[in-house]
Amino acid sequence: MNPDHFTTLDLDSHSNEPTHQEERPDKPEEACGVFGIYAPSEDVAKLTYFGLFALQHRGQESAGIATFEGEKVHLHKDMGLVSQVFNETILSQLPGTIGIGHNRYSTTGSSRRVNAQPAVVETRLGKLALAHNGNLVNTVQLREELVNDNINLVTTTDSEMIAYAIAQQVNAGADWQDAAIQAFHRCKGAYSLVIGTPVGIMGVRDPNGIRPLVIGTLGENPVRYVLASETCGLDIIGADYLRDVEPGEMVWITEAGMASYHWIEQPERKLCVFEMIYFARPDSLMHNETLYSYRMRLGRRLAEESPVDADIVFGVPDSGIPAAIGYSQASGITYAEGLIKNRYVGRTFIQPTQAMREQGIRMKLNPLKDVLMGKKVIIIDDSIVRGTTSRKLVKALRDAGAVEVHMRISSPPVTHPCFYGIDTDSQDQLIAARMSVAEIAEQLEVDSLAYLSWEGMLEETREDTDNFCSACFTGNYPVAIPENVKRSKLVLEKVTV
Numbered sequence: 001m002n003p004d005h006f007t008t009l010d011l012d013s014h015s016n017e018p019t020h021q022e023e024r025p026d027k028p029e030e031a032c033g034v035f036g037i038y039a040p041s042e043d044v045a046k047l048t049y050f051g052l053f054a055l056q057h058r059g060q061e062s063a064g065i066a067t068f069e070g071e072k073v074h075l076h077k078d079m080g081l082v083s084q085v086f087n088e089t090i091l092s093q094l095p096g097t098i099g100i101g102h103n104r105y106s107t108t109g110s111s112r113r114v115n116a117q118p119a120v121v122e123t124r125l126g127k128l129a130l131a132h133n134g135n136l137v138n139t140v141q142l143r144e145e146l147v148n149d150n151i152n153l154v155t156t157t158d159s160e161m162i163a164y165a166i167a168q169q170v171n172a173g174a175d176w177q178d179a180a181i182q183a184f185h186r187c188k189g190a191y192s193l194v195i196g197t198p199v200g201i202m203g204v205r206d207p208n209g210i211r212p213l214v215i216g217t218l219g220e221n222p223v224r225y226v227l228a229s230e231t232c233g234l235d236i237i238g239a240d241y242l243r244d245v246e247p248g249e250m251v252w253i254t255e256a257g258m259a260s261y262h263w264i265e266q267p268e269r270k271l272c273v274f275e276m277i278y279f280a281r282p283d284s285l286m287h288n289e290t291l292y293s294y295r296m297r298l299g300r301r302l303a304e305e306s307p308v309d310a311d312i313v314f315g316v317p318d319s320g321i322p323a324a325i326g327y328s329q330a331s332g333i334t335y336a337e338g339l340i341k342n343r344y345v346g347r348t349f350i351q352p353t354q355a356m357r358e359q360g361i362r363m364k365l366n367p368l369k370d371v372l373m374g375k376k377v378i379i380i381d382d383s384i385v386r387g388t389t390s391r392k393l394v395k396a397l398r399d400a401g402a403v404e405v406h407m408r409i410s411s412p413p414v415t416h417p418c419f420y421g422i423d424t425d426s427q428d429q430l431i432a433a434r435m436s437v438a439e440i441a442e443q444l445e446v447d448s449l450a451y452l453s454w455e456g457m458l459e460e461t462r463e464d465t466d467n468f469c470s471a472c473f474t475g476n477y478p479v480a481i482p483e484n485v486k487r488s489k490l491v492l493e494k495v496t497v
């Protein structure tokens with residue numbers, strides 16, 4: 001095997017690749033990555049492929065690309081990583097001037113091939129292909145309305161419902177833009193969408209802009225437009241970041257250029273703060289800086305808020321590393337690597353032995369004995385969800401000779417589930433919803449445990465602190481959650497909506 005192949009495969013900066021031998025990763029999981037390009041005369045399938053490749057961390061269950069060659073749509077989607085789903089031959093069979101791509105992690109609808117995206121739907125003006133990142137909270141109502149209108153839904157995804165809601169308006173006589181806007185008014189929750197049509201592509205964010213979506217440009221004369229969940233999806237194909245799609249905005253990119261529609265009167269910014277803490281890649285740009293810088297500041301703040309005497313500090317690779325560097329800078333405690341990540345592990349389809357299972361994390365992370373032996377250590381992670389991995393990690397550090405293990409978390413306790421496209425389990429599985437910080441410390445068998453304050457997390461964004469969703473830390477959901485949806489994940493009496 002070509003080693004470069006594997007090196008580039010590990011673009012994912014996270015420590016949460018799901019593997020078949022684990023029951024479930026002990027991290028919130030991202031919903032999806034979306035990508036769109038309008039570029040006549042370019043190889044749009046290949047550019048979309050690379051865009052998805054850079055966005056692989058946002059979803060690893062399935063991948064799909066739809067291209068438009070005039071009225072004709074070419075579609076290929078399947079279960080697996082981008083590099084497993086596509087090859088040169090498949091990409092060469094996806095000609096066209098428009099490309100729409102999607103990486104999926106299933107938050108609604110089971111993990112089946114039929115649920116892979118883009119969703120392609122027929123209309124009176126030709127086909128549309130839709131890629132969705134986020135989760136609607138009014139799917140039951142929307143499904144009922146569509147079924148009552150005799151729409152035959154093929155999949156179990158909310159994304160297909162949005163596509164059909166648009167198609168319905170088109171078939172009733174509206175043009176693409178009006179049809180889409182009318183459909184968006186029926187959708188509640190989180191949605192960043194990229195939609196392809198025979199004449200152009202749309203990029204849309206919900207009225208709160210919960211999930212990110214950026215616009216890039218490729219070349220100059222003529223300018224080609226690109227849409228991606230994160231700027232890392234632009235960088236990889238050499239596109240320049242232009243700006244974000246605004247909350248409640250739809251951009252419509254055609255031969256005539258880019259037009260913008262602010263389709264809601266009072267959009268209210270509520271970007272998912274977890275995107276900044278953990279989900280998005282550290283080299284992606286948000287609020288005019290890379291997330292690496294924000295995550296380093298979280299570590300600095302954590303050192304100020306929760307100092308502790310120790311010999312070394314290190315992060316849980318890879319997502320805890322920027323905060324550990326920040327903690328080291330602010331505290332003066334030496335930064336060292338205490339854990340090495342197996343960068344080549346990816347997904348494994350071979351079941352480990354029982355003994356390996358008990359060792360737990362060693363498949364991915366291996367403690368460095370020489371660094372840890374006889375040391376008082378601070379380990380920094382970006383979050384704790386259920387606490388199962390953290391407990392194994394602490395044991396592994398002690399087994400490797402650490403004499404004291406202090407854990408610091410660069411976000412507040414996760415006490416509530418997410419309904420906007422992030423899989424954070426139901427509330428009763430969240431360790432911080434059931435236990436106090438002292439009880440969690442005891443459970444994890446650490447010498448001390450401290451989380452970053454909620455204020456610290458938001459103030460370090462250097463933005464208006466009202467501009468973020470932080471519901472999984474507070475239970476204050478910016479978009480009301482219907483009772484039937486709440487019941488699926490919440491221990492209701494604990495929630496303030």
Ligand code: SF4
Binds near residue numbers: 273420473
């Ligand atoms: S609830 Fe948490 S994970 Fe979900 S959108 Fe809000 S901040 Fe993000």
